[in-house]
Amino acid sequence: MKILVCISKSPDTTSKIAFTDGNSKFDENGVQYIVNPYDEWYALVRGLELKEAGGGTVTICTVGTAADDAVIRKALAIGADDAVRIDAEPTDAYFTAMQIAEYAKSNGYDLVLTGKETINYNGSQVGGMIAEAMDLPFVSLATKLDVEGTTATLEAEITGGVEVCQVELPAVISCAKGMAEQRIPNMRGIMAARTKPLNVVAPAEVAKLTSFVSYDLPEAKSACKMIDPENMDELVSLLHNEAKVI
Amino acid sequence: MSTLVYINSNDGLAKSALEVVTYAKKLGGDVTVITTGGADESSLASLGEYGATKVLVDRSVNSDDAQVLTKVIASAVETTGANTVVFSHDLSAKAVAPRLSVRLKAGLVAGAIDVPQDGKVKVNVFSGKAFGHVEVSSDKKIISLLPNSFQPEGGGSACSVEEFNGNGGDPKVKVMDVKKPEGEIPLPEAELVVSAGRGLKGPENWGMVEDLAKELGAATACSRPVADIGWRPHHEHVGQTGVAIRPNLYIAAGISGAIQHLAGVNGSKVIVVINTDPEAPFFKAADYGIVGDAFEVLPRLTEAVKKFKASN
Ligand SMILES: Cc1cc2nc3c(=O)[nH]c(=O)nc-3n(C[C@H](O)[C@H](O)[C@H](O)COP(=O)(O)OP(=O)(O)OC[C@H]3O[C@@H](n4cnc5c(N)ncnc54)[C@H](O)[C@@H]3O)c2cc1C
Ligand SMILES: Nc1ncnc2c1ncn2[C@@H]1O[C@H](COP(=O)(O)O)[C@@H](O)[C@H]1O
Numbered sequence: 001m002k003i004l005v006c007i008s009k010s011p012d013t014t015s016k017i018a019f020t021d022g023n024s025k026f027d028e029n030g031v032q033y034i035v036n037p038y039d040e041w042y043a044l045v046r047g048l049e050l051k052e053a054g055g056g057t058v059t060i061c062t063v064g065t066a067a068d069d070a071v072i073r074k075a076l077a078i079g080a081d082d083a084v085r086i087d088a089e090p091t092d093a094y095f096t097a098m099q100i101a102e103y104a105k106s107n108g109y110d111l112v113l114t115g116k117e118t119i120n121y122n123g124s125q126v127g128g129m130i131a132e133a134m135d136l137p138f139v140s141l142a143t144k145l146d147v148e149g150t151t152a153t154l155e156a157e158i159t160g161g162v163e164v165c166q167v168e169l170p171a172v173i174s175c176a177k178g179m180a181e182q183r184i185p186n187m188r189g190i191m192a193a194r195t196k197p198l199n200v201v202a203p204a205e206v207a208k209l210t211s212f213v214s215y216d217l218p219e220a221k222s223a224c225k226m227i228d229p230e231n232m233d234e235l236v237s238l239l240h241n242e243a244k245v246i
Numbered sequence: 247m248s249t250l251v252y253i254n255s256n257d258g259l260a261k262s263a264l265e266v267v268t269y270a271k272k273l274g275g276d277v278t279v280i281t282t283g284g285a286d287e288s289s290l291a292s293l294g295e296y297g298a299t300k301v302l303v304d305r306s307v308n309s310d311d312a313q314v315l316t317k318v319i320a321s322a323v324e325t326t327g328a329n330t331v332v333f334s335h336d337l338s339a340k341a342v343a344p345r346l347s348v349r350l351k352a353g354l355v356a357g358a359i360d361v362p363q364d365g366k367v368k369v370n371v372f373s374g375k376a377f378g379h380v381e382v383s384s385d386k387k388i389i390s391l392l393p394n395s396f397q398p399e400g401g402g403s404a405c406s407v408e409e410f411n412g413n414g415g416d417p418k419v420k421v422m423d424v425k426k427p428e429g430e431i432p433l434p435e436a437e438l439v440v441s442a443g444r445g446l447k448g449p450e451n452w453g454m455v456e457d458l459a460k461e462l463g464a465a466t467a468c469s470r471p472v473a474d475i476g477w478r479p480h481h482e483h484v485g486q487t488g489v490a491i492r493p494n495l496y497i498a499a500g501i502s503g504a505i506q507h508l509a510g511v512n513g514s515k516v517i518v519v520i521n522t523d524p525e526a527p528f529f530k531a532a533d534y535g536i537v538g539d540a541f542e543v544l545p546r547l548t549e550a551v552k553k554f555k556a557s558n
Contacts, residue, residue: 017375123356128344137418140341161426209353209384229538232550243516245495
């Protein structure tokens with residue numbers, strides 16, 4: 001089975017979020033980049049488990065610039081046979097998805113795995129877009145994935161519960177919590193990652209449909225009102241009369 | 247200007263459906279609703295009260311399959327000539343809206359929290375740690391609105407309901423089974439949430455969390471370690487790597503308030519924090535704070551809510 005895992009970078013979850021250039025750009029000063037947790041913990045690890053069980057290859061695919069190579073090597077250290085970087089700034093989900101779809105179409109994969117969402121832009125967009133561009137079925141927010149022959153059996157989150165479903169490969173699947181356990185790269189993996197192929201390909205001509213014009217930060221909360229732990233009647237009354245939420 | 251709104255009406259009309267219709271009305275122009283499934287005509291007609299001019303219902307579709315729905319919505323766009331499509335940013339829209347974006351070559355704004363200002367739409371970014379303002383350059387636009395960020399406004403009159411056939415075709419994803427726990431309020435849509443963390447010491451102590459939630463009519467949630475060690479199911483995990491929620495009230499007991507946890511809940515209108523440690527970081531993000539033992543405070547709060555309900 002040929003598996004393509006889409007990996008994006010995201011700022012370390014403890015990063016201080018700030019903006020520069022008149023609030024038009026994310027301030028990368030002092031920011032550490034990590035592999036987007038959903039892509040690493042679930043999509044990549046499940047891809048590797050399927051390969052270990054049934055053979056095949058796992059390729060990592062990232063739309064990004066040379067600055068992302070360090071993050072791609074981190075992902076390679078966890079496993080995967082090789083990586084491809086499509087050399088462009090992924091500022092628009094449509095643009096990003098069309099790049100991945102073009103690459104995937106010309107290389108033929110049985111499974112294209114993405115994370116549930118990127119934790120910086122939280123769009124949950126790229127997976128569904130790849131599927132439509134390739135005219136493939138898409139299972140969104142899968143929490144379990146097994147493959148028998150050319151049939152995938154999945155569990156996926158739906159409003160208020162989960163559904164069990166089946167789909168014929170090839171298919172695109174976005175991976176959420178529950179699908180696999182996080183793997184910590186070992187020394188051998190880190191050494192091997194240095195020499196694994198990381199192919200850089202030129203982007204296809206695609207228009208961008210959206211752009212982030214500016215950013216701002218939420219207003220600071222006013223001071224917290226402390227309430228006597230013995231007096232929960234007071235809290236209830238404040239929630240009703242002052243905050244008006246109950 | 248003409249707007250098409252997709253709503254899921256399989257289980258009747260959710261509050262989020264009224265939110266998106268109200269939102270579409272604020273955009274100006276005609277508002278057509280497209281829906282599928284079995285909702286009855288009079289409840290669909292009531293969407294007129296929130297601003298719909300007309301409801302199209304495709305009763306030949308009885309699944310939530312993203313490929314099928316994308317085709318149906320695309321043909322409704324063609325029929326109505328809509329230039330904007332609005333979704334509620336729920337689990338179904340997360341699968342359908344991106345597909346539709348590619349099919350129509352329409353820029354998608356995912357997770358909008360306000361109406362456009364000067365052509366820019368405000369969205370949550372960095373898991374709620376910041377806001378971004380998105381501009382769409384394509385002629386057609388898709389906006390998917392975060393649940394509970396816009397209040398429904400009724401007051402209009404009922405509208406017409408028309409049968410529609412969008413030629414959705416057969417789903418390629420075969421649904422074998424659906425598991426929905428009875429009587430639970432889905433977390434992303436809940437207006438009140440009671441949440442607890444490692445401070446509760448063990449799963450056997452969750453009764454007091456559930457009691458309070460039940461008394462309030464709230465959903466329950468938890469911090470990530472609690473879901474990771476299996477004290478609570480994964481779908482209750484809120485935060486940067488779990489569900490992001492924006493309820494009216496979020497009560498957190500025995501949760502320290504790590505930055506990754508706050509990221510998923512700081513869109514809540516009011517936050518109440520219960521923690522034994524007065525230095526817990528969560529107090530900085532709280533509106534009301536109680537320094538105390540959750541094992542005593544939670545049951546006391548449940549009693550106080552009971553008393554309040556009895557006298558109101
Ligand atoms: C990449 C990454 C992503 C993450 N994503 C998330 C996420 O999405 N969501 C998330 O929640 N976390 C996330 N985390 C973990 C996060 O950093 C914290 O470790 C976690 O939120 C702590 O959970 P907690 O508050 O339940 O436990 P603790 O930090 O152990 O806090 C327990 C709290 O309970 C209090 N307490 C103890 N006893 C009592 C009592 N009797 N009554 C009242 N209070 C009491 C203590 O004072 C303490 O403040 C992530 C971490 C990383 C590295
Ligand atoms: N620049 C990128 N390169 C490769 N994959 C990406 C990129 N951006 C997003 N993805 C994938 O698409 C998923 C959803 O991203 P998003 O739509 O931004 O929430 C991520 O979890 C990744 O798997």
